[in-house]
Structures are given as structure tokens and as C-alpha cells.
Amino acid sequence: MTADPVRWLWTGVAVGLWLLVVAAVAWSGARARRAAASRAGALDSSGSDAATVAFASQTGLAEELAWMTARSLSDAGTSVRVMPLGDLDAAALKAAGRLLVVASTTGEGDAPDGVSRFVRQTMGAPVDLSGLGYGLLALGDHTYNDFCGFGRALDGWLQRSGAEPLFDRVEVDNGDAGAIRDWQHQLGLLTGSTIQPDWTPPAFDRWTLVERRHLNPGSPGGEAWLLAFAPDGHAPDWVAGDIAEIGLPARADGTDPGSREYSVASLPGDGRAEFIVRRLTRPDGSPGLASGWLTHHLAIGDAIDMRIRPNRSFHGPAPETPLILIGNGTGLAGLRAHWKARAGRPHGGVWLMFGERTRAHDAFLDDELQAALRTRDLTRLDRVFSRDAADGRYVQRLIAQHADELVSWVDRGAVILVCGSLEGMSRGVHAALESALGAERLPVLTETGRYRRDVY
Numbered sequence: 001m002t003a004d005p006v007r008w009l010w011t012g013v014a015v016g017l018w019l020l021v022v023a024a025v026a027w028s029g030a031r032a033r034r035a036a037a038s039r040a041g042a043l044d045s046s047g048s049d050a051a052t053v054a055f056a057s058q059t060g061l062a063e064e065l066a067w068m069t070a071r072s073l074s075d076a077g078t079s080v081r082v083m084p085l086g087d088l089d090a091a092a093l094k095a096a097g098r099l100l101v102v103a104s105t106t107g108e109g110d111a112p113d114g115v116s117r118f119v120r121q122t123m124g125a126p127v128d129l130s131g132l133g134y135g136l137l138a139l140g141d142h143t144y145n146d147f148c149g150f151g152r153a154l155d156g157w158l159q160r161s162g163a164e165p166l167f168d169r170v171e172v173d174n175g176d177a178g179a180i181r182d183w184q185h186q187l188g189l190l191t192g193s194t195i196q197p198d199w200t201p202p203a204f205d206r207w208t209l210v211e212r213r214h215l216n217p218g219s220p221g222g223e224a225w226l227l228a229f230a231p232d233g234h235a236p237d238w239v240a241g242d243i244a245e246i247g248l249p250a251r252a253d254g255t256d257p258g259s260r261e262y263s264v265a266s267l268p269g270d271g272r273a274e275f276i277v278r279r280l281t282r283p284d285g286s287p288g289l290a291s292g293w294l295t296h297h298l299a300i301g302d303a304i305d306m307r308i309r310p311n312r313s314f315h316g317p318a319p320e321t322p323l324i325l326i327g328n329g330t331g332l333a334g335l336r337a338h339w340k341a342r343a344g345r346p347h348g349g350v351w352l353m354f355g356e357r358t359r360a361h362d363a364f365l366d367d368e369l370q371a372a373l374r375t376r377d378l379t380r381l382d383r384v385f386s387r388d389a390a391d392g393r394y395v396q397r398l399i400a401q402h403a404d405e406l407v408s409w410v411d412r413g414a415v416i417l418v419c420g421s422l423e424g425m426s427r428g429v430h431a432a433l434e435s436a437l438g439a440e441r442l443p444v445l446t447e448t449g450r451y452r453r454d455v456y
């Protein structure tokens with residue numbers, strides 16, 4: 001995925017944070033294990049110093065912040081458990097007594113996929129949550145029309161249900177560090193702790209550009225480039241679906257231009273982090289700040305700042321599970337790591353459906369795809385090219401065309417991963433999946449993690 005504008009300046013909470021999280025869990029020891037065992041049950045220690053931290057997250061940031069919140073509470077002596085909000089129902093919420101929620105917004109003011117059932121089944125009408133005190137950290141980005149749409153909706157529903165805000169909702173615009181400090185301050189007031197732990201993410205690593213290849217010369221669309229970076233030191237670990245945050249070079253006036261996020265198209269075993277980047281063109285013809293720099297100005301041998309962070313909601317299932325990968329354009333990057341992850345080992349099948357503009361110029365990575373078909377790393381490939389006279393269709397048409405096979409893959413337990421543009425593709429794909437599988441079935445797949453999206 002490419003989030004433009006950047007979703008959060010310091011979202012690069014990669015392996016380092018994961019270790020921190022693991023440390024936090026280990027540290028809170030038996031308490032955390034007991035809590036994990038009683039997923040939706042009441043708190044083990046129901047004293048006033050107990051709390052539930054819940055998260056609703058699409059691309060992982062709310063989840064990371066939930067774990068950091070839990071660690072702050074736990075450091076201050078509060079007994080705490082961390083749960084996906086979607087795993088709680090009204091009774092569990094009421095029993096929680098004290099709730100800290102970190103909730104992001106996705107799509108156009110939508111709730112993250114993992115809470116779709118919660119929204120449908122629990123938030124449909126007010127319930128009795130009297131006695132529940134809560135704090136809410138809402139993540140969003142003001143460049144979207146419905147800023148913090150889900151966080152605000154959740155807040156409204158909690159209040160209508162009789163829950164008491166412990167403090168005003170804290171809204172985070174694009175990872176604003178000040179708002180996050182405010183949240184930390186509120187946590188401090190709750191626990192009486194004056195220590196504000198450092199939530200600064202791990203530093204960027206240095207990576208060197210070692211290859212850049214134009215994937216679609218002659219295309220009627222924007223230039224797409226494959227970029228490969230080698231780590232300057234020890235390579236961090238990551239898995240298919242994870243996201244890299246690339247720091248942009250400082251502006252001439254010394255101000256920090258921030259960073260951009262991209263799906264990693266390779267795996268640590270490749271020895272390099274690869275990306276597919278589209279060179280964007282502004283209405284006045286000038287190139288996009290980040291994409292122009294990456295695809296043209298940066299030279300082979302130049303070093304950049306990068307950190308890779310987990311994107312748990314786009315991780316893949318076990319290899320024996322059939323996998324249906326659907327995407328368009330640069331979305332191929334986020335899908336590629338998934339078939340690579342299965343390469344050379346027995347697996348339950350990988351079916352790629354991909355859409356671009358012209359077969360002659362936009363058959364991205366065609367040699368590689370053909371080779372993957374020969375080695376059975378890919379079991380099936382269907383492509384569609386929207387600008388070709390004989391074709392003229394988008395990737396969602398492939399779903400309609402192959403609906404019967406798609407249903408039989410899903411009947412065999414397949415997981416569907418979708419990566420690419422929000423506007424141009426994911427809505428159409430969603431509608432096509434709904435009609436192929438039935439409107440009842442798709443929400444169930446979403447809730448059970450069998451339909452995952454990384455769209456931008």
C-alpha cells in the first residue's frame with residue numbers, strides 16, 4: 001500500500017516494537033496469560049485498578065498503540081488485558097468496568113474490517129453500559145472527509161449506552177505526536193503515575209538502492225518502477241503483508257517532509273526490500289514529491305531511511321490454506337510477497353487475479369509470473385487489461401467470470417487478500433465478491449480474517 005499523505009510520522013513500530021510488545025506480555029506474566037485465556041470474560045482482578053484495552057485497527061497502528069497503552073497502565077500497577085474490540089460484546093464491555101479503546105477509521109469514514117460484526121451486531125442500538133468508564137483514542141487523517149468517523153461513532157454509541165467518558169475523546173490526525181502525548185497524559189492522570197514512558201518509535205535503518213527497473217515502458221498509465229534496497233547493516237525481519245515507511249529527504253528549508261508507506265514486495269530471504277512505486281503526476285505536470293524522488297532522482301548506491309512495521313491485518317494464512325490474491329497496479333507488490341512466501345514449499349494453492357491497462361505494456365513482472373506458474377508457486381493466473389480493445393474489463397470482472405471456481409476455493413477454506421486502489425478497484429472487487437459469494441457470506445469471511453484488504 002502507498003499511503004499518500006503519510007498516515008503517521010512514527011508508525012514504524014517494526015520488529016523493535018514487536019519485541020517490546022513481547023516483553024510487555026512477558027513482563028505482565030501470569031496476569032496477561034490469564035487474560036488471554038478468558039478472551040471475552042470478566043477481568044480476573046476486578047479491583048478499581050483493572051482495565052481492558054481494546055483496539056480496532058485496519059493497518060496495525062491502533063493495535064500498536066493499544067499495546068503501548070497497556071504497557072503504560074501495567075507499569076503503573078494496573079491489571080490490564082488487551083483485546084480486539086471485535087472480540088467483545090455488550091456483556092463483556094459492561095463487565096470490563098474500565099475500558100481504553102484505540103480505534104482507527106478506514107475507507108470513507110468506515111470501521112476497520114475486524115469490527116464489522118461488532119458494528120452490525122453490538123453497535124446497532126444502545127445497550128446498557130452503565131457503570132463502564134472509558135477513554136477513547138481515535139486515529140484518523142483530516143484529509144479524509146469523515147475525520148475519525150468510526151472513533152466518533154463509537155464514542156456516540158458508548159455515551160448513548162450510558163458509559164461514562166473518563167476524559168474527552170483524544171483525536172489523532174495523521175499520527176500527530178502532540179495528541180498521542182495528550183493520551184499518555186490522560187493515562188497518567190488515570191493511574192496517578194507521573195512517569196511518561198518514551199513512545200518514540202525505533203530509529204530508521206539505512207538502506208541502499210541497488211536496483212530500479214521500469215516495469216511498464218510505453219504504458220498509457222503512469223510509470224511503474226520496481227525498486228530494490230539492500231540493508232546497510234543487519235536486515236530486520238518481516239513477513240508478507242508488512243509495510244515499510246520510507247523517510248523523505250529533508251527540504252531545502254530544513255523542514256521535515258515526513259515519510260511515505262509502501263507494501264513490501266519481497267521477503268527477508270531475498271536479502272533486499274523491494275517495492276513497486278508509481279510515479280505520480282500532479283495536475284501541473286510536476287512529479288509527486290515521494291514518487292518522483294524514488295523513481296527518478298534517487299541514484300543507484302544512494303542510501304535512504306526506512307523501517308518496516310508489521311501489518312497484522314494483511315498477514316497470510318498457513319501455507320496449506322488456499323489463497324486468492326486480487327489486485328491492480330502497484331497493488332501487485334503487497335500480493336507478491338504472499339506467493340513468494342509459499343515458493344518451493346507444499347501449499348494449498350495460490351490464485352492471482354490482476355488488472356492493469358494494456359497487455360503489451362502493463363503485464364508487470366510477466367516473466368516472473370510465468371516462472372511462478374511453471375514451478376507451481378502460483379497455481380492459477382488470470383489477468384485483465386482495461387485499455388485493450390478485446391478486453392476492456394477490470395479485475396472485478398474476473399471475479400464474476402470465474403465465480404463458480406471462486407466459490408469452490410472459498411468452500412475449501414480459501415483466504416482472499418485484496419491489494420490496490422481504494423477508488424479504482426476495491427469497491428468494485430467488494431461488490432463482485434458479494435455477488436459471487438452472497439451478501440451474507442462476505443461479512444463472515446471479513447470477521448473470521450478470511451477476507452483481508454490493503455487498499456489505498
Ligand SMILES: Cc1cc2nc3c(=O)[nH]c(=O)nc-3n(C[C@H](O)[C@H](O)[C@H](O)COP(=O)(O)O)c2cc1C
Pocket residue numbers: 003007008056057058059060061062063104105106107108109110112139140141142144145146147148149174175422455456
Ligand atoms: C484506505 C484508507 C482510508 C482511510 N480513511 C479515513 C477516513 O475516512 N477518515 C479518517 O479520519 N482517517 C482515514 N484514514 C486514516 C487512518 O485512520 C489513519 O491512517 C490511522 O492512523 C490508521 O490506523 P490503523 O493502522 O490502526 O488502521 C484512512 C487510511 C487509509 C489507508
